[in-house]
Amino acid sequence: MSIADELDMLRATVPGCTLVAFGDLNARIVLCASAAQKPPQEDLDALCLSASGALDGGFAGSVAAFLGGSRLTQAVTLGSGEIRLFLRSHLDSADALFCTFTDQTDIRDMLDAGRRTLHRISEQP
Amino acid sequence: MIRNNATYALGDTASICPRVAARLVRLGARVRLNGLGHRRLSAPDQRDLTAALLRDIDETILPRYVRVVANTGQRFALDIAGRRLLRLVIAGSGGSVGDPGDPVEAARGLARNLERALLRATEVTLQSHRMDSSQDRSDVGSSATALAAALGLDLDAPAGEDLTDKAMRSLRRHANAALVLDADGRITERLGEPGGAARLEALSQAHLRDIQSAMARSMATRDTPGCLILGIDATTGSYLIHASCDRARFLALVDAHRIDMLLPVLQDIFAH
Numbered sequence: 536m537s538i539a540d541e542l543d544m545l546r547a548t549v550p551g552c553t554l555v556a557f558g559d560l561n562a563r564i565v566l567c568a569s570a571a572q573k574p575p576q577e578d579l580d581a582l583c584l585s586a587s588g589a590l591d592g593g594f595a596g597s598v599a600a601f602l603g604g605s606r607l608t609q610a611v612t613l614g615s616g617e618i619r620l621f622l623r624s625h626l627d628s629a630d631a632l633f634c635t636f637t638d639q640t641d642i643r644d645m646l647d648a649g650r651r652t653l654h655r656i657s658e659q660p
Numbered sequence: 661m662i663r664n665n666a667t668y669a670l671g672d673t674a675s676i677c678p679r680v681a682a683r684l685v686r687l688g689a690r691v692r693l694n695g696l697g698h699r700r701l702s703a704p705d706q707r708d709l710t711a712a713l714l715r716d717i718d719e720t721i722l723p724r725y726v727r728v729v730a731n732t733g734q735r736f737a738l739d740i741a742g743r744r745l746l747r748l749v750i751a752g753s754g755g756s757v758g759d760p761g762d763p764v765e766a767a768r769g770l771a772r773n774l775e776r777a778l779l780r781a782t783e784v785t786l787q788s789h790r791m792d793s794s795q796d797r798s799d800v801g802s803s804a805t806a807l808a809a810a811l812g813l814d815l816d817a818p819a820g821e822d823l824t825d826k827a828m829r830s831l832r833r834h835a836n837a838a839l840v841l842d843a844d845g846r847i848t849e850r851l852g853e854p855g856g857a858a859r860l861e862a863l864s865q866a867h868l869r870d871i872q873s874a875m876a877r878s879m880a881t882r883d884t885p886g887c888l889i890l891g892i893d894a895t896t897g898s899y900l901i902h903a904s905c906d907r908a909r910f911l912a913l914v915d916a917h918r919i920d921m922l923l924p925v926l927q928d929i930f931a932h
Contacts (some may be wrong), residue, residue, distance in 0.1 A: 547711050574830040584877070585877050585878040586878075588873075588874045588877050589874050589875075589877075589878050589880065589888065589890070592874045593867075594866075594867035594870040594871055594874070597863065597866060597867055598863070598867065598871070598890055598900055599892055601859065601863050601900065602890070602891065602892045602897045602898045602899065602900060603892065603896070603897035603898060604892030604893060604896075604897050605892075605905055606892065607890050607891070607892060608891065608892055608893060609889075609890070609891045609892075610878065610888065610889065610890050610891075611887075611888070611889040611923075612875060612878040612879050612886060612887070612888050612889075613886055613887040613888075613889075613926055613929075613930035613931045614879040614880055614884055614885075614887075614930065614931065615818075615879050615881055615884050615885070615886075615928060615930075615931070616881070616925065616931070617879075617880040617881075617882065617931075618931050619878060619880070621878075621881070629824040635880075638932050640926060641924065641927075642923045642924070642927050643920055643923055643924070
């Protein structure tokens with residue numbers, strides 16, 4: 536299955552999921568995205584920068600060590616009307632999945648499904 | 661018919677345990693009946709209605725079979741006993757009992773079906789019948805509190821709480837340790853394990869501003885209440901939570917095995 540298909544399937548599987556994107560945290564670019572209405576590239580880039588700030592910001596190493604690990608692999612932001620999820624792959628630390636969804640989505644379902652999708656994508660040669 | 665007209669002076673309810681006070685208020689509320697003598701529950705939205713129905717289940721000890729009609733037209737039936745929802749059957753689809761071997765998954769499954777049954781409803785009519793059962797059903801279905809946890813609802817929440825109160829209560833319940841901070845980042849209260857709170861304090865001194873700005877940059881809307889949850893793995897380690905409310909900020913440490921209980925609560929507080 537192609538990356539685009541994986542992203543489409545994830546978005547279709549989780550009710551309330553409005554956008555799924557796959558990107559590179561080192562290059563800070565979104566490589567592929569799935570959305571009902573595709574947002575402008577600058578919005579996708581901003582999303583990637585937010586993910587990079589949350590997972591690799593100046594505090595990230597200290598917080599990861601504080602939590603008992605070496606890298607932050609997930610960040611969730613909750614705000615009025617929209618939830619954002621940033622996941623880093625365990626297989627390739629640059630691979631990341633960015634999801635936005637509404638309050639109708641169970642975060643736990645989104646986390647589980649997002650992790651599985653990212654794992655499959657990172658496994659691909 | 662036995663009618664209890666007794667009244668009890670509650671005194672200063674603030675001095676009573678909030679959980680007991682909330683229950684006394686609910687018990688004192690008048691039961692609403694429709695023209696056929698069936699009980700009615702109504703609420704401003706689906707979540708409040710779900711909480712009201714779960715409170716009803718939480719107060720049902722003897723086995724009951726309850727037919728429910730929602731104001732959306734949805735019909736479903738509930739088997740209730742011992743403060744547990746044993747079975748949920750939605751008209752036109754199969755029954756749902758969950759897997760007794762996995763209580764958390766059973767609660768999530770039942771909770772999802774209850775959400776589906778109450779979709780967009782703001783009122784339900786309950787037609788209740790006694791159910792003959794001498795079996796021990798304590799391993800069937802899910803308790804009302806487990807269902808509430810799966811849905812991120814707090815059955816004991818006092819009315820009129822603001823965001824800060826809600827966040828404080830949920831972190832007291834689920835976090836290993838937490839700091840309550842004022843707008844300038846000064847610590848006003850330490851919750852939970854003293855060791856964890858001390859570690860949070862050290863982290864706060866070094867990185868609070870960076871964490872706050874990462875949260876602000878990550879949120880769709882700026883300068884509004886929000887929450888950032890950072891983790892290293894789904895099943896191991898811990899989670900760091902930074903929350904910004906109307907009156908306070910919080911920095912909390914939560915074990916991975918507790919996060920599943922807290923996530924729907926935080927979602928309810930900050931994302932609705």
